[in-house]
Amino acid sequence: MTPTGTVLVVGATGTTGSRTAAQILAAGHRVRAASRRGTPLPGAEAVRFDWYDPATHDAALTGTDRVYLVPPVGDPDPAAVMLPFLERARTLGVRRAVLLSSSAVPEGGPAVGRVHQALPSLFDEWAVLRPSWFMQNFTGAHLHATTIRETGAFATATGDGRVAYVDADDIAAVAARALTDDDAPNRDLVLTGPEALTHDDIATILTEVTGRPVTHHRLTVAEIRHRLTEQAGVPPEFAALLADMDHAIAIGAESRTTDTVHRLTGRPPRDFRTAAERETAPAPPDE
Incomplete structure (x- = not known):
């Protein structure tokens, strides 16, 4: 990889943003870390950024030539704020954009699918990352992880359906390559872990890894919708x-x-058990 200009990482304190910023910095590139509070990130330039406050956009964009885009969380129509930002980014000299989407959302589909559809017309260099569901949903701040910690259970309406959960570290590794390699992917990239598991399988692995019983409750789609709201x-x-x-x-x-x-990073993706063991291990004692 040759040195790039400054990479703007939107959502730099989040699950994939923090990991992407760290990997880009470790490879010797400059990072501007954007978050709502402008939280400092070691080695990066911190800047305050809010999707819904256009007054924060130019300061984040000026002097950057590549951007990692994490859509606003929970917004059913992120294109309304993201597309004007991306047009401004192009005007200010950004030439490569890498968008975090989802394997469940196709180009032109709902929510971020509209941004995916527009990206190739805005930038000559681009990529759309479409990861499966995050392994960190069971260990971080996601509702699943929270209810597991509080009740030893989590609920879905997925029945016997399988998901190849992917490690956020692997998503970040692909994002870093897509942002800093000499040639942009110029395509969408579906990212998964190495095996598709049912949520009963997930509960079994978490039980074995943590030594505490974890149960998967099967609900209907209507029940899940009610639970979320x-x-x-x-x-x-x-x-x-x-x-x-x-x-x-x-x-x-x-x-x-x-x-x-594997193709983008040169190594296979991590499996769910390995990620769970890493993220649920007790912290080492202070020296």
Whole structure:
């Protein structure tokens, strides 16, 4: 990889943004870390950024030539704020954009699918990362992880459907290559882990790794939608989208694996057990 200009990482304190920024910095490239609070990131230039505050956009973009885009969380129509930002980015000299989307959302589909569709017309160098669901959903701040810690259980409407969960570290590794390699992918990239698992399988692995019982509760799509809106405070339109994604899993939409992580990074993706062992291990004692 040859040195790039400055890479703007939107969502630099988030699950993939923080990991992507760290990997780009480790490879010797400059990073501008954008977050709502402008939180400092070792080795990076911190800048305050809010999708819904255009006054923060130019300061984040000026002097950057590549950008990693994490859509605003929970917004059922992110294109409304993202497309004007991307047009401004092009005007200010950004030449490569890498968008975080989802394996469940095709080009031109709902939510971020509209941004995916527009990206090739805005930039000559681009990529859309379409990862499967994150392994960190069971260990981080996601609703699944929270309910597992509180009750030893989590719920889906996925039935016996399988998902090839992917490690956020692997997503970040692909993002870093897509942002800094001499040639941009100029395509969408579906990222998965090495094996497709049911959520009963996930519960079994978490039970074995943590030594504490973890149960998967099977709910209907309507029950999941209600749970998301009433218990988790998710806006109804976005809750309906998430519940429909569970239904898609139940009928087999995510029962696939790809070799994209291996092709882009030169190493195979991590399996769920390995990631769970890493992220649930107790922290070492302070020296």
